[in-house]
Amino acid sequence: MEVVEQGMGQLFSRTTPDDFRKAMLEKADTMNNDKRMDLKEAIKRFVKNGDYLSIGGCSIVRLPMAFIHEVIRQGLRFRMAAGTRTFDIDLFLDNDRVLEIDIGYILGLEMLGIPQATRNRVRDRLKKGDLKFCEWSNGTMAWRHKAAAMGVPFIPVRTLAGTDSFKFSGAKKVKCPFTGELVVLVPALYCDVSVIHVHRADKYGNCQIDGMLNEDVEKARSAKRVIITTEKIIDTDEIRKDGSRTIIPQFYVDAVVEVPYGAFPTNMPNLYYLDLDHLQIYADAAKDVSGKALENYYIEYIYGVKDFAEYLEKCGGKHRLNELRGIELMERN
């Protein structure tokens, strides 16, 4: 196949399809284990410093916030997939916890604008060479996960062509070996660990998700290790009543952690809406380019609390969570 043009971006995950097969062979033996554990144990067993991490959910919806807070408290640093990332990647960036990023979308808070302090910190770290980027797009990041989920080395796509996004990506443009037409190839993205917050899971890791799926089907299938945090653990009989609802089956999953409200302050479809007030507190803190207000935010909400339950209490506890539930359900009747 003739390579016509190629991006100059660096590939941050070097896991090959055969490496991945070996990891899956090992995992197959643990398929029927009861995988319930607490968050600290799941992180200790399945997350290493420097791992290539992919986080589930999208933007300010269904992010595994309890996990994110805990790994930030523990000081772990990652290389990261960042298609449709907002609040999660910003928290990692504010604390210098990311070394390399495959970018689809970073540094935005959608309607809430761009966190200035975070943006400046990123600019300064880029200048120092302390942070590395490779440029992609939300679609190509999703397809890169999909290719890995398929167990293949790359996938052809019809985007990126003609742009600087292509030039700074790791993609290649080739002549299709069947038709001779130009097509862009993007490499499969095999991850070390994916962490996904779901609505319901059983003890083996069979998961149900309400609302949008983003690329979580693919993320669960393209990582060597998968941690599920769930609003609720349900009986396997419930799963078996309707297997068509199982978005992620047990054989991909390593840990199942029950964390009610584990996506707060992001939106958990059908359960609670995003907490605009709390996200605004963060967005306002990030406007202070001295970084002082953000520092206070982290002391107040992450470093100064022992766990996620204490954070929830601090943010208004049951009362606020009930309000968010009300907002989520107000248009449902």
Next chain:
Amino acid sequence: MASNDKKYNNIELMASVASRYLEDGKVMFAGTGIPMLAASLAQKTSAPNLVLVYEAGGISPAASMLPLSVADSRTTYRAICNASMPEAMEMNQKGLVTYAFLGGAQIDPYGNLNSTIIGTDYYNPKVRLPGSGGANELGSLAWKTLIIMNHSRKRFVEKVDFITTPGYLDGPGGRERAGLPPGTGPHLVFTELGLFDFDEKTKRMRLKSVLPGVTVEKVVSETGFQLIIPETVPVEDEPTKEELRLLREEVDPWRVVLRRGDNNAQE
């Protein structure tokens, strides 16, 4: 100036005008911010059968309050399907999506968009922006791309600092030469000053109409490249009372997006 009587702000104006151009019954991808605002308004006015697809997988949700994210539960509220990013993007790749509606930080005469960096050194930019998001896919794959952004010489430039999302690239045939699907490209650009389309032959941006109270001279002086100016330039209608009521009371009652226009109500 567009709203010197302060009856509405620029965001309300842009969303109202853009909403009237969204074609009923078509499939449209809407990005975050004003595109969603205009789409939500159109669903309640002229385009009740607009089929919205959101990149995180929400397909054809019922009209509701404005989603605050391309993924939030309002994008799957009474949706016909809760799909995924690959599915949504593949609908686009297969040609099912007529319109994509997005924003950007900079645009050039060919409708190429930048949302990645300000500055010319990728590794040492003046400002790092969020990047493509889904914009590259939308601009590459949808049949017709709609673009909405604020208008100034800093934003409407001869050459964008970084082509994040393809417009007509270097002109006629540019997209096809690059390997993008044929017959696609930028269709309309909406700003607080006017509406723009693209000349069929040169693929360069052309003034189509101005917003109420805006002169052609003003548009020209705020544009950093040579615009094609037709002989007659119509003026768009002001937002109606009903459009403003819907925007304020039903679409964005929390004013999450609308309030961004409050500071420049008489800019």
